[in-house]
Amino acid sequence: MNQALQLKLPLSARRLTPYLGLVLIMGLWLTVAFRPSETATAAGRGVAGRVIDSQGEPVGDAELRLYVNDESEAVAETYSQPDGAYLLVLREDETVSSVRVEVERPHFETYTWIPGQAELEILLEDGSFVTHDVVLKRRIVASFWIIAAIFLGMLAVIATERLHNTLAALLAMVLIFAISQLGGSINPDLFVFTFEQALEHVDFEVIFLLLGMMIVIGVIEETGIFQWLAYQAYRLSRGKIWLLQIILMSITATASALLDNVTTMLLITPIILELALAAGIKPLSLVLPALLAANVGGLATLIGTPVNIMIGSFVGLSFNDFVLNLTPGVIAALVGLMIFVQLRYWKEYHTTGAGLSPALMKQLEENGRIRDVINLRKAGIVFGVVLVLFVLGEQFHLSPAISAIAGAVAMLLWVSPDIQDMMSVVDWTTLVFFIGLFIVVGAVQEVGLLALSADWIGRVVGENLLAALLAIVWMAALVSGMVDNIPFAAAMLPVVKFLTRTIPGAENHSLYYGLAIGADLGGNSSLIGSSANLVVAGITERAGYKITFRKFLHIGLPATAITTAIGCLWLIIHFM
Amino acid sequence: MGQILCATRGGEASIQTQDAAIAKAKETGDELVFLYIYDVEFLALAKYTLRSDVVSEELDKMARFLMVMASERAEKQGVQARYVIRQGKFDTELESAVKEEQAALVILGRPGEEEGRFVLEHLRELAAKLQEETGVPVCILPE
Numbered sequence: 001m002n003q004a005l006q007l008k009l010p011l012s013a014r015r016l017t018p019y020l021g022l023v024l025i026m027g028l029w030l031t032v033a034f035r036p037s038e039t040a041t042a043a044g045r046g047v048a049g050r051v052i053d054s055q056g057e058p059v060g061d062a063e064l065r066l067y068v069n070d071e072s073e074a075v076a077e078t079y080s081q082p083d084g085a086y087l088l089v090l091r092e093d094e095t096v097s098s099v100r101v102e103v104e105r106p107h108f109e110t111y112t113w114i115p116g117q118a119e120l121e122i123l124l125e126d127g128s129f130v131t132h133d134v135v136l137k138r139r140i141v142a143s144f145w146i147i148a149a150i151f152l153g154m155l156a157v158i159a160t161e162r163l164h165n166t167l168a169a170l171l172a173m174v175l176i177f178a179i180s181q182l183g184g185s186i187n188p189d190l191f192v193f194t195f196e197q198a199l200e201h202v203d204f205e206v207i208f209l210l211l212g213m214m215i216v217i218g219v220i221e222e223t224g225i226f227q228w229l230a231y232q233a234y235r236l237s238r239g240k241i242w243l244l245q246i247i248l249m250s251i252t253a254t255a256s257a258l259l260d261n262v263t264t265m266l267l268i269t270p271i272i273l274e275l276a277l278a279a280g281i282k283p284l285s286l287v288l289p290a291l292l293a294a295n296v297g298g299l300a301t302l303i304g305t306p307v308n309i310m311i312g313s314f315v316g317l318s319f320n321d322f323v324l325n326l327t328p329g330v331i332a333a334l335v336g337l338m339i340f341v342q343l344r345y346w347k348e349y350h351t352t353g354a355g356l357s358p359a360l361m362k363q364l365e366e367n368g369r370i371r372d373v374i375n376l377r378k379a380g381i382v383f384g385v386v387l388v389l390f391v392l393g394e395q396f397h398l399s400p401a402i403s404a405i406a407g408a409v410a411m412l413l414w415v416s417p418d419i420q421d422m423m424s425v426v427d428w429t430t431l432v433f434f435i436g437l438f439i440v441v442g443a444v445q446e447v448g449l450l451a452l453s454a455d456w457i458g459r460v461v462g463e464n465l466l467a468a469l470l471a472i473v474w475m476a477a478l479v480s481g482m483v484d485n486i487p488f489a490a491a492m493l494p495v496v497k498f499l500t501r502t503i504p505g506a507e508n509h510s511l512y513y514g515l516a517i518g519a520d521l522g523g524n525s526s527l528i529g530s531s532a533n534l535v536v537a538g539i540t541e542r543a544g545y546k547i548t549f550r551k552f553l554h555i556g557l558p559a560t561a562i563t564t565a566i567g568c569l570w571l572i573i574h575f576m
Numbered sequence: 577m578g579q580i581l582c583a584t585r586g587g588e589a590s591i592q593t594q595d596a597a598i599a600k601a602k603e604t605g606d607e608l609v610f611l612y613i614y615d616v617e618f619l620a621l622a623k624y625t626l627r628s629d630v631v632s633e634e635l636d637k638m639a640r641f642l643m644v645m646a647s648e649r650a651e652k653q654g655v656q657a658r659y660v661i662r663q664g665k666f667d668t669e670l671e672s673a674v675k676e677e678q679a680a681l682v683i684l685g686r687p688g689e690e691e692g693r694f695v696l697e698h699l700r701e702l703a704a705k706l707q708e709e710t711g712v713p714v715c716i717l718p719e
Contacts, residue, residue, distance in 0.1 A: 221630055266631055270638035277586070277645065363644050367637045425627060531621070538618025543638060544587025 044092055045123055046076065047101055047115075050084040051134045053108070055451055055498050058084030059136055061197060062105040068096050082200070086134075090123065099123060101132070106191050107143070107447055108136040141189035143179065144447040150175050151444045151491075159483040166429045169436030169487075176443045192443050201442025202435050205313040205401045206306075210434070211426060212404025213303055216386065217259050218425030219411045220379050224371035226255060226267040231368025234275050241279050242349040245289055246338055248272060252290045253297025253334055257304045257327075258387070261294040261532045269539045271367055278356045278364060283545050285348040288552070289341040291536050292524050292559045296337055299520040299567075300330040302390070302400060306434075307489045307519045311512050312400070314493045319390035319400060326513055329570025333521070333563040340562050344555065375415050382410045434486075441490045450491065454498035465505045469514045469571060472496065476518025477564050481525030489519045510575040517567040525560040527552040578680025580604070583611045583670060585685075586642045593685030594646050596717035600683065601655045608657040609677055610646045612639045613669045632663060667702060674710045682706065682714040 051062045060082040065074035068090070075094060080086040090096065099120060103111040111134055115123065119130045154172040157163050163171070176192060184191030229251050237244035248268075255264040272290055276283035298304035302312045302322045311317065342349065356364065370376055386407035393403050412422055444450055461468040472492070479488050496515055500506045523530030527537060527549045533556075537547040582597035584590045594610070601608040614635050616628045643659035650657035660677065662669040674682055684703055687695040696716075703714040 218627070221627070227634070267634055270634045273586075273638060274641045277641070283586075357648055359644055359648065360641065363637075363641050367641065534621040535618065538621060539635070539638075541618070542585065542614045542635060543642060544585035544590045546587075 044089045045125065045128050046087065046089040046130075047099075047123070047132055048085075048087045048129045049132045049134060051080040051086055051103060051105075051136060052084050053136055053138065053451065055454065056501060057451075057498070058082065059105060059108070060084060062086070062103050062108070062134070062136065064088055064134075065102045065104075066090065067100040067102070068094060069098055070100075074102075087129075096120075096124060101134075103134050103136065105136060106188065106193075107139055107141065109139045111136055138448045138451060140448065142187065143183075143190050143192055144449065146179055146190070147176060147192060147443050147447045148449050150179075151440060151449070154440060155483060155487055158487065164429075165484065166433040166436065169433050169440060172440045173436045176440060180443075192446050197446075198439045198442060201445070202438040203310065203313050205399055206309050206438075207431055207434055208401035209303070209309050209313070209404045210306065210431060212401065212406075212408040213260070214426045215408035215422055216379075216383060216404065216411055217263055218422055219375070219415050220259065220383065221263050221267060222371065223376040223379060224369060225376055226251075226264060227271045227368050228370045229255075230268050230271045230275060231364065234278070234364075234368075239279075239352075241281060241286075241351070242342055244275065244279065245286060245341065245345075245349060248275075248286065248290045249293035249334070249338055249341070252294040253300075253330075256294040256297035257300040257330075258383075261298045261305070261530070262535060265291055265294050265532045265536050266539070269536050270543075271364075273540065273543050273545070274364055274367060278360065280355075281348045281351060283543065284540065284547065284551075285345045287536060287540060287545075288547070288555055289337070289345070291532060292337060292341070292556065293334060294532055295524045295530055296330060296334050296521065296563055299333075299516060300327045303404070305516075305520050306430075306486055308516055310486070310489055311493065311516050314497075315509060315512050317509065317512070318394040320394055321509075323391075325509075325574065326516065329517070329567050329574070332570055333566040336562050336566045337559055340559060378415045379411060382407055382414065385410070437487055437490055441487075441494075444491065445494055450494045451498070454495040457495060458499060458502055461499070461503070463503050465503050465510070466572065466576065468499050468503055468506070469510060470568065472499075472511055473514045473518040473564060473568050473571075476515055477522035477525070477560060480519045480522025481529040481560065485519040485523060489515060492519075505576070508575050510571055513571055513575075514568070517564060517571070521560055521564045521567060524556050524563065525553075526556055529556070578604075578606045579609055579677055580606045580681045580683060581609050581611055581674060581677055581679035582683040583613065583685065584646060585612060586645070589687060590646075590685055591649075592718050593683065594649055595653075597683045598650045598653050598655050598657075600681070600717070601650070601657070602653065604681075606680060608650055608655055609679070610643050610650075610657055610659040611670070611673050611677075612643055612659065612661045613666050613673075614639060614661075614663055615665060616663075636661060636663070667705075670702075671706060671709055674706065674712055679712050682710075682712055684714060684716050686716050686718055 047066060051059045053059050060080050062080040064078050064080065064086050066076040066088040068075050076088045076090060078086055078088055088101065099115050101113040113132060113134065115130060122128045122130050150172050154168050157168045158165050177195070179190055180192035230248065233244055233247040233251060237247060252264055252268060268290070269287055272286050273283045276286040299308065302308050302317065302319045308322065312322065386403055389398060389403035389406065390400055393400060412419060457471070461471055476488065476492065492515055496511045500509065500511050523533070527533050527547065533552065540547055580597060580601050582593065584593055597608060616631050616635070619628060619631060639661045643661065647657045647659055660673060662673060684699055687699065699716060703716060707714045
């Protein structure tokens with residue numbers, strides 16, 4: 001038998017690549033995390049307040065200048081903080097007869113404020129600060145159209161698979177920087193942001209959480225636990241195929257909730273195929289429902305899907321928040337899916353197969369064996385501790401990312417797999433994709449495209465929380481069936497943030513959970529809706545059982561409708 | 577006595593091919609070798625970097641299971657068969673296997689209806705090319 005595929009890089013480069021990737025990510029994070037921030041002194045007098053946009057969102061990095069006595073040179077200058085706060089301090093010996101504050105920021109109209117008489121009198125007193133909130137109005141300039149075109153172009157390239165996701169995101173990012181830095185030096189209307197400002201849009205908590213979980217999964221996947229569970233399902237069901245299906249769906253859903261649906265299905269699909277042949281039924285009648293259940297199960301927890309991780313980090317939702325607010329709905333959706341599947345495959349699940357020969361039974365047992373009992377025990381303990389940290393972490397302000405990284409390090413130290421092998425398990429391509437994506441979405445946010453979209457959606461749904469929830473869930477489900485849900489969800493987060501702030505009753509974060517439901521469950525609607533669907537189709541084809549687009553649609557579309565409807569219903573009952 | 581090399585997977589179409597190959601082996605008295613070839617190129621569809629070594633191992637086990645089924649099928653019909661599993665590009669591995677196993681006849685499976693006529697046309701081209709390269713007769717069964 002030929003050896004497995006090898007990378008074409010030389011050995012030294014292959015070994016270095018994971019470490020270089022880690023250094024790059026750490027370097028970017030440190031650049032952002034330790035940016036010196038202004039500290040203001042409260043002594044003296046001046047003007048303080050917040051800079052916000054017309055949607056009430058804080059505007060950071062706005063340049064504020066304070067002029068006195070109609071002079072052309074500013075006596076105080078500052079930049080607004082990320083939360084929009086600013087402080088302009090007048091010198092104590094400054095003689096003031098008039099004051100003017102000017103605020104400038106790219107993509108916004110220049111704002112000028114001249115205090116009234118009462119405010120001026122306050123300013124003349126020592127130790128007094130006039131408070132004034134600055135509301136900046138958006139300005140559509142050339143960069144708006146260019147960035148919008150780049151963003152939509154990136155989505156189109158990803159959807160049509162002309163380029164790999166990561167390459168598409170990096171290309172978009174490079175184009176944006178080129179326009180902003182080079183174009184911006186010629187025409188200020190082309191400026192978007194500086195490199196440091198761009199990095200502030202990268203959510204490193206997402207990056208580190210993904211990194212940690214990738215290593216944890218990389219250790220667990222080698223133990224053979226998925227395959228063993230599938231084989232045990234076969235033994236437990238004692239020939240009852242309908243029961244086998246329920247157990248398999250529960251296994252794939254749970255594994256996806258805690259680990260990763262692509263890895264789960266990659267490892268479990270071959271043995272499910274064998275189990276189906278052992279049971280004497282068509283393999284796809286076992287494989288497809290297990291796959292659908294995996295996609296549903298991933299929605300249940302913070303760590304189940306990258307979309308959930310992004311939402312959780314953006315909003316500050318904890319592991320427990322997802323368990324309390326989403327998991328019950330997911331369980332209900334899963335039950336609905338099981339009922340649908342049992343009815344759909346009733347005939348297959350109530351046939352009696354011929355059984356297997358001793359040789360095939362032995363092969364099946366061999367394929368479902370735990371490969372490394374000791375490592376599985378260790379990995380299980382570490383993973384259990386990580387889960388406890390996820391649950392209790394909120395009490396100690398321990399972010400999920402730290403828990404995941406701690407778990408990964410514990411795995412590497414205690415389970416002791418080959419360190420270079422484990423570092424090569426990390427999907428650096430996906431992590432770099434996320435970095436590029438965050439910067440691109442950040443640019444889209446900077447130029448005001450997302451604010452415009454949020455405004456439009458806000459006008460359509462008004463203050464109707466139910467309408468907004470239904471719109472978000474079903475729009476996300478529709479889009480996610482056709483394109484990658486991660487860029488879509490990343491772009492929708494600021495929109496949902498605006499709606500959460502403006503719609504009465506939405507502060508319970510129901511709209512965010514709605515986005516998670518739509519974006520995650522939508523992946524079940526078509527063969528291209530989820531990576532897990534594609535890899536499973538690849539495996540079954542190699543066994544001679546092809547899953548066509550149409551075949552998948554026949555079961556995926558109704559399954560998506562049922563599970564999304566149940567998920568929606570859960571949110572309505574739970575939050576409204 | 578030569579060897580009949582039958583490239584097969586699982587699925588309904590493959591079972592028909594296996595039966596045709598078994599019948600041929602019974603007719604000629606040749607040894608029957610089932611050949612299973614797989615690759616992991618489909619992992620690129622995932623948009624994630626996945627561990628090809630772990631996946632290869634699982635596909636290899638699945639292949640063994642399918643080939644044991646095929647061998648038992650042959651045994652039930654009175655023909656002794658063995659199997660070979662290879663990983664790599666189908667065309668390349670098939671040609672290598674033909675040479676290594678010193679096949680006297682190669683049997684390729686007629687694609688199922690789902691695969692479409694383009695797959696059948698490609699298979700006919702492959703068969704013609706293989707025959708030209710190796711000098712071994714290649715037929716597509718069932719006819």
